[in-house]
Amino acid sequence: MNRTDCQALDAKDPLAAMREQFALPPNKIYLDGNSLGVLPRATAARVAEVVQREWGEHLIESWNTAHWIDLPQRVGNKLARLVGAGPNELVAADSTSVNLFKVLSAALSMVQAGDNPQRRVILSERDNFPTDLYIAESLARERGFELVTIDTPEQIEPRLVQGDVAVLMLTQVNYRTGRLHDMSALTQAAHAAGALAVWDLAHSAGALPVHLKRDDADFAVGCGYKYLNGGPGAPAFVWVHPRHADRFAQPLAGWMGHAAPFAFTPGYAPAPGIARYLCGTPPVIQMAALECGVDTVLAAEPLGGMDALRSKSLALTEVFLRLVRERCASLDVITPHESQHRGSQVSLTRAEGAYAIVQALIARGVIGDFRAPDVLRFGFTPLYTRFVDVWDAVEHLHQVLESGEWKEDRFNKRGAVT
Ligand SMILES: Cc1ncc(COP(=O)(O)O)c(C=O)c1O
CATH class of the missing domain: 3.90.1150.10 (Aspartate Aminotransferase, domain 1)
Incomplete structure (x- = not known):
């Protein structure tokens, strides 16, 4: 060659x-789009429009007139098409680390309220991305669980069948080696062993086909600034299988995840569905940039x-x-x-x-x-x-x-x- x-x-x-x-x-x-994606041509003009016209001229009205308030759902619905999720199942919000905290916490609550509340293990890989392990470790400590890590992917299934795993938490593509897990087989193995499956799609969303629903995953999070070209520090995303979405409130009970944020009532009532996984005010300018990035990937739809x-x-x-x-x-x-x-x-x-x-x-x-x-x-x-x-x-x-x-x-x- x-x-x-x-x-x-x-x-x-x-x-x-x-x-x-x-x-x-x-x-x-x-060759570093797996760390920070390239700037899409459309982004600078779109960000300038948000800053100069929507913010500069229309100020606070833009929450309604420019639909700023809907950005987490709007961008989330576009993103859902790239990861095999349905409409209104995914929102763009916060960072991958924060979203992982939310879904892992919800998953632990489900286990505690389920048929096997004695399960106490969060299972992951030793060379998973450190933030995933740090979040799991601190949450495990706080909630009385234990983070157990295995050394090779071949050890996952034998460890699952020991029967004490509450949650299998994996990153679909390893950040260091680039190894791709079989989401379908491992999710099935987790379910067969009575565990839930949480997936980090940081290195797969926008890079390869992901089939969250088809593969029956329970929860997923992912990153906006890598293959989705959303810009440095772009919002991340969070998906929860609709069968779980209404069952538990995630722990970061901010007003944007409330059923009626603008009712200003003192008590927290989680919004129905995935909206309860929102927490605070969306970063509008970065959301606009993320939308441009997601659009670059969606632009390939007519080409396959x-x-x-x-x-x-x-x-x-x-x-x-x-x-x-x-x-x-x-x-x-x-x-x-x-x-x-x-x-x-x-x-x-x-x-x-x-x-x-x-x-x-x-x-x-x-x-x-x-x-x-x-x-x-x-x-x-x-x-x-x-x-x-x-x-x-x-x-x-x-x-x-x-x-x-x-x-x-x-x-x-x-x-x-x-
Ligand atoms: C697998 C994985 N998860 C999470 C992150 C980063 O998360 P955050 O955006 O919260 O910094 C990375 C960053 O490279 C990653 O590779």
Whole structure:
């Protein structure tokens, strides 16, 4: 395979035109959309409109006239289409961490009120994203549960059948390795063992088809600033299966989750359905940006939607894996080779110099990232990544390794954010 082959793949890419939706900086190969998605072209004008006209001119009226108050539901309903959820089942709100706290707490309440209240374990993976584990750990402590983590995905099912698991809490695509879980099989295993399944879709929403309803998940949360291109710190989202939505109030009983927020009554009465998972006032400007980001993914619907994005994402990661194996032998691949176990990123590792190699690539305009202690992460967002970008990125990686330029001091100084 050579650069011309990659150009040929781009020429027949049915999603090629999607790239035009993004304000990609020139001379950069951006392989970090799994951390912060690229700015959509529509966002700056939309945010300016919200700021200048809706806020600047119409001020508080815009809560009604510009329907600011409906943003969590409006954006949520668009997002629902990307993750296999129905209308009015999902809202955009808060951060992934906060939403996880809400759903995990609701799930624990369900277990305590259910047929097996003696179940005391929240089961997760040791290398789940730390915020998920921190939230689960603190909630477990507060509620008298125990967080148990397993080391490999193969240990999940044997641990479930021990019969003490209340909630299985997993991230669908691992942030470090890019490994993809089988949501359907694991949710089924959790249910068969009498546990509830909570899914974090931070690295899957907008990257691959997610079927929350079809796979019978109980709760899900996810992130707006990665593959959904919502901008730094974009609101996250929360979904609860309709069979559970009305059963428990989540613990952050803010007024936006009240049945009648503008009645200003002293007692809390949760809103029906998913609205009770809201807490405070929505961040309108960031919601507007998130809506533009979600629209970039929905724009692929006429071209085959999430299935088409998944096909291209797998093809991109396949080419990257192949070229890395051929040209960068000193790097080990820690992402599964089998496509059914792979998300939309590829992670490489090297005992020496992983951080510095990423910095040397960034200096060359190839943006990936580093995850401690030794992982080089490359995300492939099929909406804007081209096959020729994959070729060029591996060419730079090859040169960085061959020249040893990563050993320079300037590439070995750590910033606060890696
Ligand atoms: C799996 C996962 N969950 C949660 C988060 C972040 O959550 P928050 O937006 O609350 O910082 C990340 C961030 O990278 C993540 O990878």
